[in-house]
Amino acid sequence: MVVESIPKAAGFVYGILAFAALAWLWYSGRFTRRRALPFLAASALFGFLVFAPVFPYQFQLLVLRDAAALGSPLPMAIVGLLAFIVLTLVFGRIVCGQVCPAGAVQELMHLVPVAKHGRAESRVPTAVRAGVFVVFLAAGFGLSVNLLGLLGLPAFFNLTVASVSFFVFLAIVLLSAVVYRPFCRYACPYGALLAPAAAKAVFRLQRTDACIGCGKCERACPTGAADPSAGPGECYLCGRCTEACPVDGALIYTRAGREM
Template identity: 55%
Template sequence: MVFASVPKAVGLVYALAGILALAYLWHTGRFSRRKGLPILAVTALLGFLIFSPVAPYQFQLLVLRDVAGLGAPVLLVAVGLAVMLGLALLFGRIFCGHFCPVGALQEIAAHLSPKKVGRTQKKVSMAVRGGVFLAFFAAGLLFSFNLLGALGVHDLFHLALGVPAAIFLGILALSAFVYRPFCRFICPYGALLAVASSESLYRFVRTDLCIECGRCERACPVDEAKKTDAKAECYMCGRCVEVCPAEGALHYARR
């Protein structure tokens, strides 16, 4: 289903423009979780139509030095990924939350069930993803092994049914019960974005209007809503803002 005639740069431009737009809309209070649903749908559709901006897989191809698979100049892809990393340092993980097709599919699947397991296992998920990150580079650099390809990321979006696609489809199905399992336990590019996001200039912060009710903390699917949390795992889903009963108590602003 992927249209090879459409430049992959279209997805990159879409993601970069979208990140800036959502940062502005969150900051001005004009965005919400409900308004994000159409964006998730468009992002997922772009994944199937042009396989972009699937940044984790593009990052995989860079590690493998697979120029043909990238479908775009290596320098352009590298610069694009670096820019998105810089934007995460400024605005948090808006890309992961809304503009990565892999993340978008998981977020859509997460709507199927409100109850999730492993919500408070943040340290465990980060430790596992750190191990996967090391395995990802070892597999790519030492053995030229496409780890994300073996997990079916490429095959499912290309509708190439088989064992790899079934594996990734299983991960998506798991997203209904475990929030974003691929993002939290596997994604190598997400590991880099998490580091950047932990130091992000803009993030969700509590104001003096906070009544300490704890609803945002209970609603957060990754246990990142406490005052002292670094927001490394915050996917900008907006659940915390959605349940906050005190207007103006939780705001996306400069920390």
């Protein structure tokens, strides 16, 4: 379904504008899950129309040093991907939350009203993420193997239904109806870079003195990031915790370390 006449740069421009709009919604206290839906839909649409900004696959092509498939010089791709890591270091994982098409299709699928598996206690061990990332780098740099291609990420968005890999990623998307973002949390190499950046984000969701300790945010969080003992690295800024919080102002998006 990818439309070749639309430049991939359109996807990256959308990514920048969507990121800025979402960051403003969070900073101004206007973010809601309902307001996030148009961004999720638009991100998924850009994935199918121009296959951008599919950040993990752009990172895959960078590892493979495939400038032709990237559609831009390698230095430009490096700058673009580094820029979003820096933005994540400031504002958190907005890229993963609503901007990246791979994350958007999983987020939308998770809205299907079926029983969910592994809610607030489902944290991904750092060792698992690190191990997958090492395998990804070794396959790309050492063997020139396109692991994300084998997982069907490009085949899915190109609707290459004749390819076996299309059904591999389709299965991952369908699985996300019951397991929250399996690709993002276990297999995404770019997410493995964004998680440490998000853990040190300047702006993040924080509890205030108004918190009554009811635990509703923790039960609503699909990654366990709302647990006070957990870091914000796995927070996708999905808005479930703020939506579940019964006390206005008990959970806010603000500068880390701010007196509250």
